[in-house]
Amino acid sequence: MSLRKFIVAIDGPAASGKSAVSETLAVRLGFLHVNSGAIYRCATLLAIRNDLLDLQFKKNLDRMREILKETKITMGPLGTSPIKNENVNRPSTAIFLNGENVTDQISKIEITKNVRFLAKIPEIRAASIEKQRELVQSKNLFETRADSKVDGVIVEGRDIGTAVFPNADIKFFIEAEAKARAKRRFDELVARGLNVDINGDPVDYEQILEDILQRDQEDLTRTHSPLRKAKDAIVIDTSNLSLDQVVGKVESSILKRLAELEED
Numbered sequence: 490m491s492l493r494k495f496i497v498a499i500d501g502p503a504a505s506g507k508s509a510v511s512e513t514l515a516v517r518l519g520f521l522h523v524n525s526g527a528i529y530r531c532a533t534l535l536a537i538r539n540d541l542l543d544l545q546f547k548k549n550l551d552r553m554r555e556i557l558k559e560t561k562i563t564m565g566p567l568g569t570s571p572i573k574n575e576n577v578n579r580p581s582t583a584i585f586l587n588g589e590n591v592t593d594q595i596s597k598i599e600i601t602k603n604v605r606f607l608a609k610i611p612e613i614r615a616a617s618i619e620k621q622r623e624l625v626q627s628k629n630l631f632e633t634r635a636d637s638k639v640d641g642v643i644v645e646g647r648d649i650g651t652a653v654f655p656n657a658d659i660k661f662f663i664e665a666e667a668k669a670r671a672k673r674r675f676d677e678l679v680a681r682g683l684n685v686d687i688n689g690d691p692v693d694y695e696q697i698l699e700d701i702l703q704r705d706q707e708d709l710t711r712t713h714s715p716l717r718k719a720k721d722a723i724v725i726d727t728s729n730l731s732l733d734q735v736v737g738k739v740e741s742s743i744l745k746r747l748a749e750l751e752e753d
């Protein structure tokens with residue numbers, strides 16, 4: 490007998506902690522983790538590799554759509570994170586493009602700087618949403634729990650609870666002050682050895698903060714599916730909370746929701 494799909498939507502601005510929370514809980518609860526931001530990042534990597542970044546031209550956009558259709562994106566557990574920072578010593582989700590592990594490549598600053606140009610194009614958003622929905626229905630590569638009563642999926646991004654899965658079973662909006670987010674992202678990039686630009690020059694905290702503020706602006710003002718709190722989202726400000734505390738809050742709300750469903 491197939492289990493009922495149980496969708497957890499986690500939205501929030503850049504570096505607010507969505508992936509860290511989702512990755513930890515995916516492993517703990519045996520839920521599939523779908524990182525929608527990683528799909529926009531994969532699209533950006535494909536555009537760079539195929540010299541198609543200039544998507545104002547219809548020819549380029551059509552080609553990009555074809556490439557996205559042909560490309561298989563998968564997400565699965567990678568074991569313990571390669572990140573050394575004690576805050577991020579946790580399981581992490583690996584991202585594969587046609588089987589190639591691109592987890593580190595798509596975290597690079599070159600991708601982060603260009604992803605916003607693709608994320609605002611309606612055709613790219615539609616192709617990305619199609620991939621997100623396919624992934625939600627795909628085989629769970631995470632170790633599911635034998636006692637689980639649901640087929641759980643955690644989907645994270647900017648518009649999951651508002652546009653992609655407006656009927657999600659539970660929604661969270663995770664936020665934090667921009668400076669706290671920039672500090673965490675900077676520490677993470679240093680720990681992963683990814684704090685360099687395309688020329689190999691080091692990138693400092695101020696540049697990361699500037700990028701985060703710029704991406705916040707783009708996310709909030711985009712015409713299609715801008716970043717918004719869903720009316721029924723549980724809002725968590727993580728500025729002064731440890732990762733464990735945030736994970737604890739999200740987990741207890743999910744378990745409460747699951748218990749409510751069992752009673753129905």
Ligand SMILES: Nc1ncnc2c1ncn2[C@@H]1O[C@H](COP(=O)(O)OP(=O)(O)OP(=O)(O)O)[C@@H](O)[C@H]1O
Nearest residue numbers: 503504505506507508509577673677727730731732
């Ligand atoms: N509450 C927290 N306290 C300390 N560090 C945290 C906390 N939450 C997340 N982090 C760390 O901050 C960094 C950014 O978090 P994460 O990658 O989860 O953000 P995100 O919202 O998924 O970002 P993006 O949308 O840009 O992918 C990671 O190194 C993560 O381990």
Ligand SMILES: Nc1ccn([C@H]2C[C@H](O)[C@@H](COP(=O)(O)O)O2)c(=O)n1
Nearest residue numbers: 525526527529604608646647648704
């Ligand atoms: N649902 C989503 C997810 C992501 N984006 C855009 C906005 C981000 O700048 C970019 C990369 O996401 P991140 O890895 O930082 O979560 O993708 C979006 O528009 N909608």
